[in-house]
Amino acid sequence: MEKQQKPLVSDIMWVEKYRPTRLDQVINQKEIVKGLENLLKKPNELPHLLFTGSAGVGKTTMAICLARQLLGENWKRDTLELNASDERGIKMVRERVKEFASIMKLSINQQADERPFKIIILDEADEMTSEAQTALRRIIEDSAKTTRFVFICNYLSHIIEPIQSRCVIFRFSKVSEDEVVEYLKNICKNEGVKVDDKALHKIYEQTNGDMRHSINILQAASASGNVSVQQVQNAIGISGRSKISEIIDLAIDSKFNDSRLKLLELLNVYGVSETDFLRYANEEIYKRDLENPYEVSTILAEYDYRLANGAHPEIQLAAFLAQLGRLNLKSRKK
């Protein structure tokens, strides 16, 4: 069949098409780019790295750039990308990481000064159980000759000390509005899309500098070749993220069952994790004009704890939604 004719998803989706492939193409995080480029000058001395910062600021992108530049053409073969929020237990460390780290020790005669030739990128490493993180300690050391680890996390405090101490830590800053807008404008120019400044502002307001989310909104809104505020608004409305806002609204309105149904859809159809739901639900609480958001946040924290320690996730989340409905928050707005 016409195998070559099939378009690649990574060519269709702008978020991949415009993902930088070299460190010097990364628009922000100048200090980090400089630091990494310096480290790359002596590849055999490259330390393990730990990238921390909020979502969509370029942590994974930089890790991939680094892999490309260090490993060259075969970077994909020699890079293991794992997302700890999908496989978070010790099994993942033992079966995937350990195996990947040990296979290559046999495959090549190691010279003392040879450069590392395998990279393991552990994304969302803060989602790993501490048991799994502990199991990594030895692997990191045993495979140090051949392998470099790049840990990526949102919250540095969730990474155990022994791993932190084995890595050079880079803290990523938020991407500013100017940087986001400039990048999005460039994309629009390339794609021949007309865009409204207000629409770009709207995107930034919504995503708070999350590049992945920004570019996805832009593309979904660009169907007509023209991106307006209204189209951005429409595009924002379809995401799983905005479902969370709807769920919280319904719950606050004491529409328990409607909010529960939407939640089940979010978890099952969109595949969003329970913990991610609560994480963004917490953001939503502070976006609303509540008299005492801290009270609500405290309740949420309690159920987040129970989610981690309870047997039935659905019972815990439903109980949380019912709590929101009882508080009568609507009549108590500021």
Added chain:
Amino acid sequence: MMWTEKYRMKSIDGFFGNEKERHIVIDWLSHWVKGSKPLLMMGPPGTGKTSFVKSLAKYFDYDLVELNASDLRNKSNLEALILPLLINSSLFGKKLMLFLDEIDGISGRDDYGGLSFLAVVLKDADIPIIMASNSKNQKMKDVLKSSKIVTFLPLTPFASYLLIKYILNRESKILDQDTIIKIIRDARGDARGLINGLQMIIEGTIEGYSKIGSEYEIEESISKFFTFENINETKQMLLNSVLQFSTPKFGYSQEERSRDFLNALYNSIVSNHKNISDEKLANLLHCLSEVDLFVNRIYENRNWRLLKYSNDILLTKLFKTSRNLGIKYSQYSIPFPLIGTIFMRGQSLRPLRNALSKQFHTSTSTVGLFCLSYFLQVIKNGKFGVLDFNSNEDDKINEIIVKEKLRA
């Protein structure tokens, strides 16, 4: 004597069911020479594995050395027990056979090194070794590789029927056909369950015996839970109920799900939400969530002895608040047509979500939050044909996309 012991088959030809499998075992033993692979009998409980090995040893005149889950089977223990047998087998005079029962019960933690040691020993044994196991697991893969495996199946209804007839004959009793069929159905091919069920009915010690909860019994228990006036009476009822505490977090079967007490309470409460005030509803679910916490702690720490308090805690938290609310049993918390679409679409989208998570270098949850719907929108907007996901599931994923495009 309990009937399961009384009717444990003692002679090699007295068994019911698994004729072919038993032949394989006999065949293996009669052709056994040094260097033959050891035999692994797989099969659910109550299919006669242990009894058969015992009768086999007797028939072929072997001394049977048996180790089961009650023995500590770590490396040094096994070494101390097995090695002398293997090396000095000829000195014992009589022929020896080693029987390792319940090898799936060899624990990773307490029996450290046990399985890997076994795998080594099995390769070159001087005596016949037979193992039995209810299930396969990852830890056993070396053992599986070096063994001849024979799988015992649950007793067929016909074999079950013959077994019942045999026992009835021996007891000089008769039983109506319907009861026999019920016993066969409830035991689901477990000979032990079959014999227990039969004993309970014949000896009449326990009336209305039931092994597996039927829908009716679950419904009855939940209804009683929400309507009984007296808390002590409710506690007594729960003791005899088929409902159980379990946790879906560690994965559970369809049967466990249907008997899951907390799940049944939850479904019943939320499907009656219309009749319950917001305040009450929040309160009930909060209490349920507390018990849920307690139950999971038990599971996580394997503190099974604490399970006996679960009913008490549940009653303390939930009994008073749930009186007079008219809560009725419901198996599903959502009308089925609705939950059907949610779960079916969720299931069918899964390969797409996984493929996008690889493409976008991010977790599946992030895909759900920030990518999936935008991707589908872009696909709907554009005129793309078949897409390349660089995955071996490409065809399947493209089918999913076509389906999604057709959705309004």
